[in-house]
Amino acid sequence: xxxxxxxxxxxxxxxxxxxxxxxxxxxxxxxxxxxxxxxxxxxxxxxxxxxxxxxxxxxxxxxxxxxxxxxxxxxxxxxxxxxxxxxxxxxxxxxxxxxxxxxxxxxxxxxxxxxxxxxxxxxxxxxxxxxxxxxxxxxxxxxxxxxxxxxxxxxxxxxxxxxxxxxxxxxxxxxxxxxxxxxxxxxxxxxxxxxxxxxxxxxxxxxxxxxxxxxxxxxxxxxxxxxxxxxxxxxxxxxxxxxxxxxxxxxxxxxxxxxxxxxxxxxxxxxxxxxxxxxxxxxxxxxxxxxxxxxxxxxxxxxxxxxxxx
Numbered sequence: 472x473x474x475x476x477x478x479x480x481x482x483x484x485x486x487x488x489x490x491x492x493x494x495x496x497x498x499x500x501x502x503x504x505x506x507x508x509x510x511x512x513x514x515x516x517x518x519x520x521x522x523x524x525x526x527x528x529x530x531x532x533x534x535x536x537x538x539x540x541x542x543x544x545x546x547x548x549x550x551x552x553x554x555x556x557x558x559x560x561x562x563x564x565x566x567x568x569x570x571x572x573x574x575x576x577x578x579x580x581x582x583x584x585x586x587x588x589x590x591x592x593x594x595x596x597x598x599x600x601x602x603x604x605x606x607x608x609x610x611x612x613x614x615x616x617x618x619x620x621x622x623x624x625x626x627x628x629x630x631x632x633x634x635x636x637x638x639x640x641x642x643x644x645x646x647x648x649x650x651x652x653x654x655x656x657x658x659x660x661x662x663x664x665x666x667x668x669x670x671x672x673x674x675x676x677x678x679x680x681x682x683x684x685x686x687x688x689x690x691x692x693x694x695x696x697x698x699x700x701x702x703x704x705x706x707x708x709x710x711x712x713x714x715x716x717x718x719x720x721x722x723x724x725x726x727x728x729x730x731x732x733x734x735x736x737x738x739x740x741x742x743x744x745x746x747x748x749x750x751x752x753x754x755x756x757x758x759x760x761x762x763x764x765x766x767x768x769x770x771x772x773x774x775x776x777x778x779x780x781x
Contacts, residue, residue: 480680482647482655483741483750492740497770503743507760510743516722516764517549520641523720524553527639531566539568539633541640541708541716543651544591545691547598554602564609568632570625571595572642572651572712574617575702580675582619582706589691589700592616617673617706626672626712636715643722644742646734647681648751652707654679655750660709668749669758672709678702685734688727710755721756724766731768739769 477484501510513519524540531538542550557564574591575583583590600614615632617625629637642650653660659676662668683701686692692700713719723742726733742753743763756763 482679482681483745483748485746488745489741492744493737493773495740495744497772500743500765500770503757503763505757505759508757508763509761510763510765512765512767512770515766516724519764520720520722521549521552521556523639524549524641525556525562528553528557528564528567529560529562532563535566537566537568537632539570539629539637539639541570541572541629541637541642541712542595542599543572543641543643545594545598545689547594550595550599551602554599557607558602558604561607563607564603565607567609568613569595569599569609569615570629570632570637570708571616572640573705573707576619576675576704576706578703580619580704582617582622582675583702585616594691622673622675622706625706626709629708629712630715633715633717636717637712638716639718639720640713640716641720641722642713642753642756643725644735644738644753645682646685646738647679648738648742648753649679649682650710650713650753650756652676652678652682652705653710653752654682655752660749660752662749665747665749665755669710669714669755672711673707674709675704675706677704688734694728710752713755714759719756719759719761721753721761721763723763723769726766726768731771733769736769736771736773739765740773 500512503510527538571591585592587593647655654676657676659674683698686701687696687698688694723735723739725735741751745751747754747757
């Protein structure tokens, strides 16, 4: 055996738990330690997510009820599909209130403007709000995104708009195990206990190095590993916003532009089958009533592919 100490920047280091999670088999991946947290292995979460969004918006229209949704970004393909379905079926979004869950910030903590092309607010406004037919759109005041001025009040805004919390929070884990930009080992979310962690609100955070690396592989930064193009800080909802949500819908299905390669395959296993800990922030979803959809690609085994190379 060749033994070594893990690199210092890796957030979670319990070798025994990591080894157990790494070797979980496909047939055991729909089991969860909380019966109210349901793990579903599906071909792809995307269609189910689109259907969930459309069904909730339709219900809000038919019953004339407020609907408060926390959105991840950038998800232009999915949001355009939802907008086009609303247009085709004449579904009004008049009662829908959207809160984007995070946004980039510079080294001084200034939040990126809505005009920033790689920004999450920009993407949501262009590919969701902007694609809904004008007569079906919600008032612009019901589209909420982070600004430098509202970060400290963002959690309060969600709670007040949603009468205690959002109706649904959609999410997916990052390479470091984050939910939104609730990163592990960031000083702004330093805490003494899990209980303290899950009651923390929105704030500006310093991003984990893994989050910088992950996003350098994403489309808005050219899918090219350009680390210098990724902002070092971000605004994010807090764990308390996830906790206060009336429903949670998690998706784990990201591969590198349709290939087998995925930074999410191991992260998914740590989130779903390891310890519930601030060192793997998405693991907190297992504390509450949550639906988690994992793609068959992410559920594939992790093994040495010795003839593959790079």
